[in-house]
Amino acid sequence: MSISREASETLGLQALTWLVGNDDLLHVFLGASGASVDDLKTQAGNSDFLVSVLDFLTMDDAWVMAFCDETGRAYTDPMIAAQVLGGTSKTHWT
Template sequence: MSDTRESAESFALQALAWLVGNDDLLPVFLGSTGTSETDLRERAADPAFLGGVLDFLMMDDAWVVAFCDAVKASYDRPMMARAALPGGEQVNWT
């Protein structure tokens, strides 16, 4: 099953909201991406930015599990949603 772009964006917005509500992880996200809190508000509708949110989330399996458990999603959903957003296409080198 693959995500549509619209459902992927909606899922990534859930991930962003979860990150914003996570007092331990939000500073890590802001620091590692160079994103400001103003950027979060201004870029929340940008599909490329939302892809970056999912990229960050998928850096640690514990974060994926915590987020997916919080929103009652399967653990492979972030990867499927990421594939539907800009920059998430699978590269085929053959």
Template sequence: MAFTKGLGMNSDAAETVGLKALTWLATQDDILMTFLSATGASLSDLRTGAQQPEFLAAVLGFLGNDDEWVRAFCDAEGLPYDAPMWAMAILAGPSMMHWT
């Protein structure tokens, strides 16, 4: 996937990164169980969540909790290590902004 760094990523590219993250997460049994436990989501929520930018942003935010997960995901997908962060910001939109 080609996109320019940072805010040059468009919403389609951000959604693609989110979907790839969800797919990757689904193949990582231990991490997936941690995600489901932490969020209260179910396996069926993963299917419906794939259609929701906010859910994909939550997946990316969860992955961002552990640098090892970010590296493993990005290495598997050939993405720069900051791609999940930028995609999450785009998918979450203004709701992610905290002006403190």
């Protein structure tokens, strides 16, 4: 299944919104990424930033499942969207 770039950006924004609504996980993301609360606002339209949000989300199956269950997405959508937004730099060899 493929997702368009626009749909991938929308999914990234949904993931960011979901993350902002989860106080405990948001602090983990901020600490792991080095992003600030202001970055969440100013970088929301930046594809590279949305890739970092999706990469963080896909680090844990429980997070993916919680996000997808809440938003009605397929469990594979966040990874596919991250790959679309990341381009060839997201190629996995394993």
